């Protein structure tokens with residue numbers, strides 16, 4: 001009982017800065033899932049999705065797989081990043097709004113309210129599926145100041161980062177029997193505008209996720 005109360009106080013303290021529209025995620029389940037070789041055996045892209053919302057637990061597991069902290073001492077993540085710049089942000093687009101994943105607080109912080117799923121990609125299924133992840137690089141985290149400073153090699157690193165993050169998500173989806181597909185087909189200028197992103201932020205890839213349609 002006392003342990004439970006202490007845990008509750010820690011959780012409240014961690015989320016004390018949460019805004020009204022932020023979503024507090026449950027702790028990710030870091031021990032479950034199918035064996036890694038089975039997940040690799042099942043990994044595939046699918047473009048048919050049930051419109052049913054995912055549970056908060058599933059959302060938490062998926063966010064953690066993509067970009068969670070798996071070594072608290074160093075703050076390092078489930079996906080590697082070039083020179084540990086950790087320039088990637090994981091944006092989570094739901095029916096209710098667009099959020100950015102705060103891995104330290106296990107929180108989805110509101111970026112914009114409302115349903116913006118149709119802006120996440122140019123394919124029809126994108127606006128119907130319950131979840132779209134956007135892998136967005138913030139090059140300011142590489143200590144760069146102006147768009148002219150960004151080199152092709154730095155951008156390639158962000159593309160590689162998004163590849164690692166999305167493969168983690170693919171494997172969790174394989175384990176949970178969810179559908180997913182990584183996507184480059186995005187109207188980036190329009191989305192950049194709607195999200196009010198800084199010119200130093202670059203939309204790399206999107207990934208649609210949902211329960212399989214059976």
Ligand SMILES: Cc1cc2nc3c(=O)[nH]c(=O)nc-3n(C[C@H](O)[C@H](O)[C@H](O)COP(=O)(O)O)c2cc1C
Pocket residue numbers: 043044045046047123181182183184185186
């Ligand atoms: C960088 C990249 C961009 C992709 N972009 C799209 C896309 O915009 N739309 C789509 O439906 N699939 C996209 N895909 C998924 C590929 O079509 C898919 O991985 C490929 O057909 C192989 O199928 P598999 O993933 O089931 O092995 C992309 C894959 C990668 C690696």
